[in-house]
Amino acid sequence: MTNEQRQVHLTAVFLRTSFDAIKSSMAGKLEDALPCWLDASMLMMLNRELHGCYRQAKPLFDTQTVQLLALAAQQCDVLLAQCPGLLNSTLCHRHLDAILTPLQAAMQRMSAPLHTPRRRLWPLG
Secondary structure, three states, X not given: OOHHHHHHHHHHHHHXXXXXXXXXXXXXXXOOOOEOOOXXXXXXXXXXXXXXXXXXXXXXXXXXXXXXXXXXXXXHHHHHHOOOOOOEHHHHHHHHHHHHHHHHHHXXXXXOOOOOOOOOOOOOO
């Protein structure tokens, strides 16, 4: 992994950790029908970071990884458009899952070793 790729991967780790923390602490309980009151300014900051991570990943990672980051960014836009106060806790959790799922998948793809052909141990006859 190059330094640029490592930086994008670390940004993705920060974002996943941040959205996961939001989900577990600020978004209320999954079963609640109560309003979900997220901090919109924090969500806007994370949204900017997520879009920046997507843009930085474009020239560095494969198409599928970049598409997963784009999906996470789009889902964050949707959540931000309805925030604060237009969602109940259940819907808020669903939106956060819609961000976290592609973000986690992109991170797994980023950290997976590139496929390298196996060396032959002996020549074929």
